[in-house]
Amino acid sequence: MDFALSDEQQMLVDSAKKLSRDYLAPLLAAHPKDAPLPKAAMLEAYAHFANFGITAARLPQEDGGPGLSMVDYGLILEQIPAILALSLISHDGSITRLNAGAPEHIKAAYLPDLIAGRKIACTANSEPGAGSDSNTISTRLELAGQHATITGQKAWITNASICDVMVVACQAGMNEKGRPITRRVLVDRSTSKIEIRETEITGLRQGHLSEVIFDQTQVPLDHVIGSSGDAGKYMTLAWNGNRPLLGLLGVGIAQRAFELAVEYAGVRKQFGKTLGAHQLVQQDLADIQTAIVSSRLLCLYALDALDRGERANGTSAMAKRFATESAVRAVNLAMQVHGAMGITEELGLEQLWRDARVLQVPDGTPGILALIQAREITGEAAFR
Ligand SMILES: Cc1cc2nc3c(=O)[nH]c(=O)nc-3n(C[C@H](O)[C@H](O)[C@H](O)COP(=O)(O)OP(=O)(O)OC[C@H]3O[C@@H](n4cnc5c(N)ncnc54)[C@H](O)[C@@H]3O)c2cc1C
Known part of the structure; x- marks a missing residue:
């Protein structure tokens, strides 16, 4: 076991930091927050992701993927602003869902543009009536003649309004x-009609989250x-x-809050000395750092389990629950160090706090993640 980053991993982290500092942060700052x-x-951000080789991080190498380990992908994502990283996780996860079992002509038609970052992908599973109980989806697929027809409504879909x-x-x-017998269907927005309505939420507000309505939307049969x-x-x-990748986005947010708190505690004076010289403020800083380091280690541990071929259901759930809850706690403490x-x-x-809170919901709420982990501990599924 080696807890030190290799030289290559340190280079990836440094390059991701530079990308964020020189291009991604200014891109976000140039638009309303x-x-x-x-x-x-x-698309500008995706062009940078493509240059970095992370647009299809989980695609097998034989299909054009970069052969990046999950640990390396996680190390990079921690450094990327969370709204862009969440979009990228949706994009690259959707590519693997599209790719598995797709006919060669569909892969040839779609993968090159998605890998090059010229097109954006997303996944629509959640529905107004099917959230945590994701198997109860009711969006209907009918196969008839040359077409398949989709009818139903999806909710809370990352990237939907900007996807191709x-x-x-x-x-x-x-x-x-x-x-339900479930099927994956590829919907190409340039040829199939769908209605999309943006949903406003508390944080990550430069990102894209939408409702999607399929009203007898037709797709070619080979898109099933x-x-x-x-x-x-x-x-x-x-x-x-x-x-665990979402957990690392929480770590990135908490790290930023920590840096602000350390800086402020070093300059703000009360009772004749800097805040950082007071014992209780030192404890706050120690608690924030502990939350960050323990979350980072747990997320990387889960990603390493995936790299070793484990399914890692319980470990991944544990990592996301712990890291996203810790991030909210850490930002809250950093706010406390700053007073008013x-x-x-x-x-x-306050924006970091709202952003961190949002990360608790996608891909499993804390309650559901605890049940996934405890199912492995007890052998009993307590969902129903
Ligand atoms: C920013 C963001 C991005 C998202 N991106 C996508 C996306 O790209 N694609 C997509 O398909 N979906 C996406 N989602 C949807 C997300 O996956 C769901 O919101 C999530 O699974 C929870 O479903 P729900 O909101 O319907 O909550 P519900 O399932 O209604 O749960 C409400 C509360 O009840 C608790 N609860 C539910 N069941 C149980 C139980 N059996 N025991 C104990 N407690 C329980 C939950 O923990 C939760 O606290 C996104 C959501 C957000 C906020």
Whole structure:
């Protein structure tokens, strides 16, 4: 076991920091901080991701993927601003969901542009009536003649309003146990009609989250990918990778808050000495650092388990729950160190706090993640 980064990993981290500092942070700063970025700005960010080789991080090398380990991908993502990193996780997870079991001509038609960052992908699984209980989707898929038809509504879909292609989880009838038979369907927005409405939320407000409505949306039959009933499996495989990655976005946010708190504690004086010389403020700083380091280690541990070929359901769930909850706690403490300054919009800590809070929801709420972990501990599924 070696906790030190290799020279190559240190280079990846340094390059990701430089990319964020020189290009991504200025790109975000050039746009209103409370409104979704224009697609042109997102494509600019994706062009940088493509240069870095991270647009399809989880795509197998034989299909054009970069052969990046999950640990290395996580080390990079921690350094990328969370709204862009969340978009990228959705994009690259969608590429793997599109790729698995797709015919060669579909891969040839879509993968090059997605890998080059010229097109953006997303995955639509959640529905107004199917959130944590993701197997109960009701968006219907009907196969007739030369077309498949999709009817239904999706909710909370990252990237939907800026995407070119969407992997949609649909229900194609019921099995003998009365559970939906799920299918993955590729919807190309240049040829299929869908309605998209942006949803406003508390944080990550330069990002894109939408409702999607399919009103007898037609797609070619060969856009129905994989085999009957396999959508749930491919959703879960990507979720297991996404969870520690989202945890690391929380770590990145907490690290920024920590740096602000350390700086402020070194200059602000009360009772004749700097805040950082007071014992309770020292404890706050120690608690924030402990939250960051323990979260980072747990997320990298989960990603390493995935790299070693483990399914890592429980470990990934544990990592995301711990890291995203710790991030909210850490930012809150950093705000406390700043007193009234901590809650000003000017400083940006309140935005980090709202951003960190949002990360608790996608790909599993803390409650559901605890149940996934405890299912492995007890052998009992306590969801129903
Ligand atoms: C920023 C963001 C991005 C997202 N991106 C996507 C995306 O790209 N694609 C997509 O398909 N979806 C996406 N989602 C949706 C997300 O996956 C769901 O919101 C999430 O799974 C929770 O579902 P829900 O909101 O319907 O909550 P619900 O399932 O209604 O849960 C509400 C509360 O009840 C608790 N709860 C539910 N069931 C149980 C139980 N059995 N036992 C104990 N407690 C329980 C939950 O923990 C939660 O606290 C995104 C959401 C957000 C906020």
